[in-house]
Amino acid sequence: MYPLIKLLTILPLLALGDARSSDNHTCALTKPIYSCENTTAIVDTCCTPTEGLVLVTQYWDTYTGLENEGSVLPKDSWTIHGLWPDRCDGSYGQYCDLSRQYDPVPSPNTTTGKPDGTPVPAWQGGDVITPLLKEYGKYDLLAFMQKFWKSQNSPDWTFWQHEFSKHATCFTTYDVGFNGSPDCYGTLYGNSTEASIIDFLDSVVKAQVQYPTYQWLEQAGIVPSNSTSYKINDIQDVLTNASGAEPYLGCTGLTRQVLTEVWYYTHSYGRPQDGFLKPIDQTTKSNCNATEPIWYYERTEGSEY
Numbered sequence: 001m002y003p004l005i006k007l008l009t010i011l012p013l014l015a016l017g018d019a020r021s022s023d024n025h026t027c028a029l030t031k032p033i034y035s036c037e038n039t040t041a042i043v044d045t046c047c048t049p050t051e052g053l054v055l056v057t058q059y060w061d062t063y064t065g066l067e068n069e070g071s072v073l074p075k076d077s078w079t080i081h082g083l084w085p086d087r088c089d090g091s092y093g094q095y096c097d098l099s100r101q102y103d104p105v106p107s108p109n110t111t112t113g114k115p116d117g118t119p120v121p122a123w124q125g126g127d128v129i130t131p132l133l134k135e136y137g138k139y140d141l142l143a144f145m146q147k148f149w150k151s152q153n154s155p156d157w158t159f160w161q162h163e164f165s166k167h168a169t170c171f172t173t174y175d176v177g178f179n180g181s182p183d184c185y186g187t188l189y190g191n192s193t194e195a196s197i198i199d200f201l202d203s204v205v206k207a208q209v210q211y212p213t214y215q216w217l218e219q220a221g222i223v224p225s226n227s228t229s230y231k232i233n234d235i236q237d238v239l240t241n242a243s244g245a246e247p248y249l250g251c252t253g254l255t256r257q258v259l260t261e262v263w264y265y266t267h268s269y270g271r272p273q274d275g276f277l278k279p280i281d282q283t284t285k286s287n288c289n290a291t292e293p294i295w296y297y298e299r300t301e302g303s304e305y
């Protein structure tokens with residue numbers, strides 16, 4: 001009787017033991033390499049991203065559109081757009097793991113952006129990230145995101161979930177075992193999907209704080225103004241100098257004269273989670289008007305706190 005019970009209780013443990021034997025991915029034991037600099041040298045895709053042109057992207061918006069619900073922009077700071085995994089040639093994938101699709105408004109709505117691509121189903125389950133961060137006691141991370149990671153004309157969580165599902169799922173270092181990929185988190189964590197979400201949000205912040213665009217421009221006398229315009233080359237030079245490589249600058253408006261975006265390109269030394277990013281020149285030329293004045297507008301009255 002006794003040995004049988006003992007055997008039955010041990011069996012599940014053995015099965016678990018087997019699962020655990022493949023959960024290595026201890027990246028500290030692998031010499032890190034810079035992503036995109038020698039892809040054949042990547043031995044563990046959990047430890048170096050294969051789509052390793054890592055973009056740290058930010059917005060300059062002048063309003064949120066939800067001011068009446070209390071959503072305002074952070075004074076003296078650009079806001080977070082995301083952390084993106086481009087392929088080494090500058091092309092990119094999106095919505096790479098549909099088991100982690102939490103974007104209520106997938107854009108594009110197929111994985112290729114073309115009608116014959118795999119459809120990306122709209123997430124119907126509402127806000128996943130806010131309750132998850134609360135469940136794990138990550139109130140400091142949540143507060144930072146609420147202040148600096150702002151959506152325009154939609155609640156911030158929709159934007160966070162869009163960024164996670166569209167981009168984080170294409171970084172191999174946040175893989176959770178979908179479609180034969182390794183599970184970078186293993187059984188150490190109860191739920192690898194949840195671990196990957198929190199890990200990614202943390203990485204976004206770790207990367208973003210290294211790029212204080214507002215202060216870099218301010219130190220060169222470039223501050224938001226509705227009366228003084230700037231030359232795109234002056235802005236470009238300051239940010240190139242300060243960040244260590246030429247970023248992409250994005251402008252809106254019919255004649256592309258309103259500055260709204262910056263994308264800093266990097267190679268990641270090992271995992272983007274660790275935040276060692278080497279500046280690399282952009283692979284996408286700025287779309288801002290090269291000859292006409294550029295406007296770096298002040299925020300709308302009441303849109304800033």
Ligand SMILES: *[C@@H]1O[C@H](CO)[C@@H](O)[C@H](O)[C@H]1NC(C)=O
Pocket residue numbers: 021022023024
């Ligand atoms: C995990 O690490 C152990 C110890 O180095 C090794 O014996 C085993 O083969 C590794 N498993 C995999 C799947 O790499």
Ligand SMILES: *[C@@H]1O[C@H](CO)[C@@H](O)[C@H](O)[C@H]1NC(C)=O
Pocket residue numbers: 038040041
């Ligand atoms: C790239 O890595 C491979 C495997 O480690 C190595 O054999 C090769 O020499 C490396 N290439 C360069 C250019 O460093």
Ligand SMILES: *[C@@H]1O[C@H](CO)[C@@H](O)[C@H](O)[C@H]1NC(C)=O
Pocket residue numbers: 109110119120
């Ligand atoms: C994607 O959006 C386009 C344009 O709105 C629409 O025609 C198409 O049916 C949508 N495809 C899917 C798979 O939802």
Ligand SMILES: *[C@@H]1O[C@H](CO)[C@@H](O)[C@H](O)[C@H]1NC(C)=O
Pocket residue numbers: 191192193194
């Ligand atoms: C893991 O977490 C996700 C997101 O919260 C949830 O949808 C999924 O059901 C969980 N999986 C397990 C096995 O609990």
Ligand SMILES: *[C@@H]1O[C@H](CO)[C@@H](O)[C@H](O)[C@H]1NC(C)=O
Pocket residue numbers: 220237238241
């Ligand atoms: C770039 O940095 C150099 C050295 O610190 C400095 O001399 C130069 O004025 C800077 N240029 C701009 C446009 O900030």
Ligand SMILES: *[C@@H]1O[C@H](CO)[C@@H](O)[C@H](O)[C@H]1NC(C)=O
Pocket residue numbers: 254255256287288289290291292
């Ligand atoms: C730049 O502005 C000029 C004058 O408004 C316009 O003719 C030109 O098309 C603009 N260039 C771009 C790239 O929009």
Ligand SMILES: *[C@@H]1O[C@H](CO)[C@@H](O)[C@H](O)[C@H]1NC(C)=O
Pocket residue numbers: 062226297298299300301
């Ligand atoms: C500055 O101009 C922008 C663009 O027209 C506008 O949205 C914003 O409200 C203006 N800000 C102030 C303080 O006038």
